[in-house]
Amino acid sequence: MQTATRFLVNPLPAPTLPPLDLVDDLRHRRLIAPDAQFQTLYGGRTNKVWKVLEGNGGKVLKLYRTGLRNPLFRNDAELEARCLTALEPTGFAPRLRAAGQHQNGRWVFYDHAPGTPWRKDTTDVALLLGKLHGLDVSVPAPRGCNGGADLARHGQSILDGCTSAMRHQLEQLKPDEQVQPTQQTCLIHGDPVAGNILVAPSGLTLIDWQCPAQGDPCEDIALFVSPAMQHLYRGSALTPEEEDQFLSSYRRADIVTRFKSLRRWYAWRMAAYCLWRIENGSPDYATGLELERAVLERS
Template identity: 30%
Template sequence: MKEQLSDSSLLGFLETQLPEADWDNARLRPLPVAYTCRFWRLDVPGRSYVIKEFFPEAEDNPLFPTLPRQEADALAVLSRHQLSPELEAFAVSPAGTPVLVYGYPSPEHNEIDVSEAAALIGRFAALKEPGQGHQTVPAGYHEVLSRGDAMLAAIPQSRKAANLKRLRPQDNAVEQKPVERSLVHRSFCLGTILATGEGARLIDWQFAGLGDPVEDIVGFVSPGLATLYGLHPLVAHAEDMFLQAYPVQQTVQRFLEERVGYHWCFAAYCLFRHETLMTSNAPAARAYGRALEEEVDLMLRLRAR
């Protein structure tokens, strides 16, 4: 970024964007920085806001491009169905970067259990209202394997890539079928569920796309994704509870048949990021390396069953 967005300039900017009258009692504090954006939380009496400043050039990604406008479009639709917080603002910051603000009634507690998470993503999967302008993403066992192949082909000198290729599931292990695409979240985990005063809501829609709801089940049980969000992977009992509580058991059955393809593709993505970020962002590269190890360990456990 050409200019660092300071807390004071951000607060002045928010005063022009939000319909709050009691700015004297407003409290702005930074939250942990993610790989593609910075976060703040703004608290005023009875209401909370999260502010996301998107870093530039994060759109160029082989599996998870960061698309700020897409997140704004998703929030505008999904908040009407009590699936996401309300979109409060989407504008250009004083530093020239995209800034998105969502708001919600302040919660009394922040606990989310796996059954509540399953019900929330199940309601989202059943939603028929389409979002505007969403990308088309790999969907189904065979498409995700092909995307994983492409990412490994982009790092031909990687010795770890050669090892990961040996774990690649066989194409003929799952019958190829057409996929009925719908909007999927794609980074669904306990780290992307927000407790609000009106119940649980889904956040982080910048990676969403038209795909298969199976991917959101995979995300929730993925130990690699949990690791990237700074969470502990789900224990087996919690995974079982989530799958039992998911409203459409036909989707769960397809997940059980196809999950290894999605896990392998995500492992390929983690390896691609690990290799390509080594010189530009070593901490992020190490985080993706840990996520890769988690996904590989899971695939080995699944293979041993």
């Protein structure tokens, strides 16, 4: 959820600098130059991220916040480091340079990926996710939700943390489709929103690998097409034409068919998550909640 340029919903906070002892540690390790400068990167909703300004294209320092309990998006620095290491040969993930522990939390240090956040052409994103889901890589990631029963439990656990009257309205919209788990699991990104996909002349790069899983590829598809996530990170939901283009370009008809059978479950869980965010101080999720409810009601 972090990189140089993102769609911004709220005014920018004041720039910050990394902890001085962490900067000294990076200098001692010769990861940064003695006179390195730091630029705060905005757009992420969880961690503190800086670009290290150097003559060789720059690096990114991400300092993970601790104590956060997000019910949908994991925030695991070790998993990000493992994924970046495993995916370095693919060319669509940043190259990891180092990772470590600081008193304020874990950190990762990797090459700054060129490009700007994705805005249009869903074909390229479909091909990127299809390539990821087809990889034979071994990353000890946790198991993701798989099938309707898993999504029902996960969505209800999120709603159990909500207290407003909307919780009961969403419980009444709970889907009843029975969709069995798939045996065709793979490494999934877990957060392929528009802000985590960088577009450059050299191709697309997936950043922010802090919540991957060994799971159903439909999870990544659902998160990308989610109208709430598109609204938050791009400013608008996909049009029907953009969504159709994405699904047809994914080139795995069996997985697309499975996603469609699970779509209402994913929308229901996302609506629950939007409500949880609203109740925990993020009113900008209100439009996303209504967009996901619309998917539930029209489906």
